[in-house]
Amino acid sequence: MGNFKGHALPGCLFLLIGFWWSVKFPLKYLCRKKKHASSLGSKTGFQRIELAEGIFKAVFSLIGMTAEQFVSSGPHLKLYDYETKQWHQLMNWQHATLYLFYCISGLVDIVAHSTNVLPVALDKMMLSLAVFAEGFLLYYHIHGRSMLDFHLHQLLIVAVFGAAFCIFLEVFFRGIVVLEMLRTSLCILQGSWLWQIAFVLYPPSGSPEWNQMDHNNTMFLTVCYCWHYAFAILIMAVNYTIVSWIVRSKIKQTPTMEIGLLKTSERDQESEDEM
Structure with a gap:
């Protein structure tokens, strides 16, 4: 994590997840609102999506844990060095622990959405705990750290704890699109801000280094943080508009009689809370 790639790669992952959520949640909300059933707009379709997300989360978290432990400079499962009498590579252990909680969250998603063993709301609870663990470790x-380094990561913590609290509320208010979109915006913010941290602390070759003790840099990056959040809102607005147009176009192409049958079928099989 202590280099440009170490911040940019997780940033890409958060951006990818946030972008996907900015499509999934509007699609889910609009299909439910229009009572429009399709392969993705039905309860079964969204259950499959949740299951796929759980698999994705578990697999990539496992890859992250393995990489943190077994890279050339990693601890290789060694926690304490008895020769030097010091803890060994604690930064890697912190990152591996972070990935561990996301891996647990992914496994809970898989079980909750493929069986009836666990309450469905447990998926949001574990995701909330995973994001909280990320902020706690961070x-x-x-x-x-230096003033600018500390400030950059402090702003990141605001987004992380905000997302954790938002997801926790989803445990009790499941299916509320406002909370889902708020969570999405904070996820996109995390991803783009990790890229910002990478460019500030580890500028690519040839780029000038930022003055770590200049207060003006701190002020500018605070403003820049707000711009990043505005960028996240813009992405959600564009994707919501596109998804809304697609859903409306799909409904117009569906015969009136078929729409009536779909509405009746959905009313019998599922409620809005189950979506």
């Missing part, structure tokens, strides 16, 4: 990860 909070104690940045002590002793």
Whole structure:
């Protein structure tokens, strides 16, 4: 994590997830609102999507844990060095622990959406705990840093804890599109801000280094943080508009009689809370 790629790659992952959520949640909301059934607009279709997300989360978290432990400079499962009498590569252990919680969240998603063993709401609870663990580890990860470094990561923590709280509310208010979109915006913000951190702290070759102790840089990056969030809102607005247009076009192409049958079928099989 202590280099450009170490921040840019997780940033890409958060951006990808946030972009996907900015499509999925409007699609889910509009299909439910229009009572329009399709291969993706039905309860079964969204259950498959949730299952696929759980698999994606578990697999990539497992890859992350393995990479943190077994890269050339990694701890290779060694926690304490008895020769030097010091903890060994604690930064890698922190990152591996972060990935562990996301892996657990992915496994819970798989079980909750493929069987009836666990309550469905447990998926949001575990995701909330995983995001909280990310913020908790990050909070104690940045002590002793330079002023600009500390400020950059402090702003990231705001987005992380905000997302954790938002997802926690989803446990009790499931299917509320406003909370889902708020979570999406904070996820996109995390991804884009990790890229910003990479460019500031580890500028690509040839780029000038930022003055870590200049207060003006701190002020500018605070403003820049707000711009990043505005960018996240713009992405959601564009995707919501596109999804809304597609759903309306799909409904217009469906014969009136077929729409009536689909509405009756959906009313019998599922409620809005189950979506």
